[in-house]
Amino acid sequence: MKKFLVFIVLISVTSTAISQSYYNEWIDYNKTYYKFKVGATGLYRINNNDLNAIGLANEPAENFQLWRNGKQVPLYTSAVSGPLGANGYLEFWGEKNDGVSDRDLYKIPANQLSNEESLLTDTAALFLTVNPAGNNLRFLATANNIAGNTLAAEPWFMHSARNNFKDRINRGVALVAGSEYVYSSTYDKGEMWSSFDIYPTSPLSINFNNLHIAAGGPAASFNIAVAGGTPNQRDYAAELNNTQITGGKINAFEARIDNNSSVPLSVLSSNNAAVRIVNKSGNVNDRIVSGFIELIYPRQFDFDNAQSFAFSLAASASSKYLEITNFNAGGNAPVLYDLTNVRRYVADLSAPGKTRFVVLPSSAQANLVLVSQNQAVATAITTFQQRIFTDFKVSANQGDYLIITHSSLQIPYSGANQVDQYRAYRSSVPGGSFNAKIYDIDLLVDQFGYGIKKNPMGIRNFLRFARTSFATAPKYAFLIGRGLTYAEYRENEKNPNADRLNLIPTF
Known part of the structure; x- marks a missing residue:
């Protein structure tokens, strides 16, 4: 209750x-910080007029430093050094609050099944400051060498189509006392954002459309977080386009992630994915929930007319040539931010209908985001709280x-x-x-x-x-x-x- x-x-x-x-290791007590909030992941700008309102308009661009959850956030500054100028700005890829730091709330950290959604809030706090000492994280302007390119275009990349359920918070393991369910005060196994209850008579259906499957790519994989909601034993099944791809027994309030790493692409031949989660219990009052479903599959470089698109490339010792179609550039050359290697590429639009890049090697999986430079795409940060x-x-x-x-x-x-x-x-x-x-x-x-x-x-x-x-x-x-x-x-x-x-x- x-x-x-x-x-x-x-x-x-x-x-x-x-x-x-202690979460305070990033703080320099000799500096003044300016706190602002980010509630959705996307491209953000701090314009010079808004810096002027907090007395920072004349600060050299190279001195700005930005923090989120104890880590520096890389900035792009419209001027490399010196004052930003009347129309200048700071630009960054801002991420909403996720569940990464929630892990510390769990008595057993492994009981957190996903760190993509926070139990506390979607709103992240970022802190801007001035650091004349240097070592401030910047996106490195990186040459996009299309003219000298001899590489073949990459045919596909592995893409994640994921649904994080946020219908309600599942409380985790319960002790049944009469007609009441009593939950532990600790953050427990199965405690997560989840779907509504899934009863035997009401399977849960979710659709992913316009997947742009690359037929020549490797098999897809499927992940699902599931948890029991009553002290019963039951079977469940997860179906993809009417084909069961995973399932099994869930004992009482058990919570876990199930995986199928070899989903044939033939199952996705329609270019859509209809996922159905079925509670197969014989007890009509039995309940289960799902925390998330995720389909990882080879995708063509078709970005569905988006104005920003996040994707990943596998680690590679050599450069890669990308030909992206169906991206809404908004009339200006879009920018590709490499969030892993802190690089910034300006697109080549000389080939009609194609947004082209040659990206440098990466020793780790490279997380990238392609963003339109249409000013309306970037959200302006206008409100700050001073923090000393x-x-x-x-x-x-x-x-x-x-x-x-x-x-x-x-x-x-x-x-x-x-x-x-x-x-x-x-x-x-x-x-x-x-x-x-x-x-x-x-x-x-x-x-x-x-x-x-x-x-x-x-x-x-x-x-x-x-x-x-x-x-x-x-x-x-x-x-x-x-x-x-x-x-x-x-x-x-x-x-x-x-x-x-x-x-x-x-x-």
């Missing part, structure tokens, strides 16, 4: 440790009684900040003579949770950091504020009252 959690929680701080980063992070290795910022709360609870009531009144009490002799300090939850999430909205790792990592880095180990942590389980918050995120009810994220 759903329950509201955490009004005021008192935690005794123990010495338990886990071998993870606190160095908690400085003794003045440390305490042994840690009060973690939300700024809305520090608005004066009856003429006083009630949270600060409590801090003063805990610092007094009757209150225990602690070195009590107040810490803002939103700032902790930015500093110890990659800025991911309502990320409980912000609290967890801060407390771990405090135990190992404070001169005097904290004795208590006091969380003041109401919280919701992440699932309750996520499923009601658009409700205007959700943030008011979820001041302190639960774990």
Whole structure:
């Protein structure tokens, strides 16, 4: 059953440790950062006018640095060095928040079946700063040597057609108590975004169309994440164009990924893929769910009139020649970003109907994205929050009684900040003579949770950091504020009252 959690929680701080980063290793405490949000994967620009609004319009282009989830994000700057100028901009490929950092939330990390969707939020936080010291990550302008090309065009590439189900959050393994299902408070096996329940009488169908199959390529492969939803044993089947390609028994709340790595291309001869997931239980009330389905197949270089298209090329010791058709360039030469090797190619459009590239060798699978340079394709970043992070290795910022709360609870009531009144009490002799300090939850999430909205790792990592880095180990942590389980918050995120009810994220 759903329950509201955490009004005021008192935690005794123990010495338990886990071998993870604190998520703050990327921060330079001598710098000012400008936080902004990205809620969908795509091409983004920060125009010079918007840099001017935060006082950065005259910064040399080579000094800009961008961070997401503790890693630098490569930038393309319209000017290589010096000020960007009136019409200048920073351009980057922005990715929404995914489930990569969610893995640290699981008691057993292997229980996370997919890291493509986050249980917490789709919105990633990025942090822009100025770093005159150099080593700022840039896309390298790379020659597209079509004129001297002698290579044959690549006939196909392996492409992923994938559906990540986001109909509801599957809670994972349950204990059945009478008519109630009781779920663990830990992130558990089978806990994931999933389809709605699949009953024996209502198979789930998903279609992938216009696959542009390359008939001369290798066999396709199929992956599916499945989980049981009741304490029953049942069989299930996954069908592709009316041909069963995987399936088997699912015991009770078991969750796993099933795979078929040799799907004949003849099954895909229609150029479409109709996937059907069938619960074969004899119990009409039995339930299963799917987390995702994925078909990996050889595809022609037909990009379906898209204005941006992400794809991958296998590792290669030699260059590759690409002839791409049916790409919507929007009247300008599009750009190919090599996200793996941090290269930028400008397309050759001299052959009618073809977008051509010669890409350099790659020692690893190269993840690429072709993007139109039509200005309307890039989303403009216009809103920033200034962040000056606190160095908690400085003794003045440390305490042994840690009060973690939300700024809305520090608005004066009856003429006083009630949270600060409590801090003063805990610092007094009757209150225990602690070195009590107040810490803002939103700032902790930015500093110890990659800025991911309502990320409980912000609290967890801060407390771990405090135990190992404070001169005097904290004795208590006091969380003041109401919280919701992440699932309750996520499923009601658009409700205007959700943030008011979820001041302190639960774990």
